[in-house]
Amino acid sequence: xVTIIPRIAFxxxxxxxxxxxxxxxxxxxxxxxxRRFKAITTGKPIIMGRKTWESLPRRPxxxxxNIVITRQAGYQAExxxxxxxxxxxxxxxxxxxxxxxxxxxxVIGGAQIYAAMMNLVERLYLTEVDAAPEGDARLPEIVxxxxxxxxxxxxxxxxxxxxxxILRTLERA
Numbered sequence: 001x002v003t004i005i006p007r008i009a010f011x012x013x014x015x016x017x018x019x020x021x022x023x024x025x026x027x028x029x030x031x032x033x034x035r036r037f038k039a040i041t042t043g044k045p046i047i048m049g050r051k052t053w054e055s056l057p058r059r060p061x062x063x064x065x066n067i068v069i070t071r072q073a074g075y076q077a078e079x080x081x082x083x084x085x086x087x088x089x090x091x092x093x094x095x096x097x098x099x100x101x102x103x104x105x106x107v108i109g110g111a112q113i114y115a116a117m118m119n120l121v122e123r124l125y126l127t128e129v130d131a132a133p134e135g136d137a138r139l140p141e142i143v144x145x146x147x148x149x150x151x152x153x154x155x156x157x158x159x160x161x162x163x164x165x166i167l168r169t170l171e172r173a
Contacts, residue, residue, distance in 0.1 A: 024054065047093055118140050
């Protein structure tokens with residue numbers, strides 16, 4: 001039997017200034033990007049921090065194991081798996097991925113979780129938003145030379161999108 005070793009992927013949208021969040025929410029509305037997010041993550045374990053969990057309009061996100069990292073002892077997240085650190089999150093996500101026979105685990109935020117797991121990520125589903133909003137959460141720097149782009153798709157702002165954006169898929173070089 002072949003053992004599946006899932007790939008770790010970040011799924012993230014960032015402004016031209018690196019901003020990914022403002023006051024516990026996204027600093028834009030991009031309906032087209034949310035559809036992409038759902039398509040990428042459904043059926044795969046997702047890892048997030050407590051603040052990201054609390055920002056979700058619907059909890060848990062259906063069709064995938066929601067794993068919440070928090071240092072708050074006794075924290076309850078109904079419908080999710082709560083763990084104290086990224087290592088425990090990876091163990092839970094990899095166990096679920098193997099059980100479900102999926103080859104990817106998705107990290108969906110926020111900034112502290114991305115920073116803690118940056119050296120582990122192998123794929124980036126990166127939405128580059130054509131805006132530079134004010135915000136208090138930023139994506140850690142992505143050194144482009146360490147990545148190769150495998151897909152790119154430009155999107156003009158649609159009827160339910162605040163801004164134009166580019167969907168990029170990057171893999172670690």
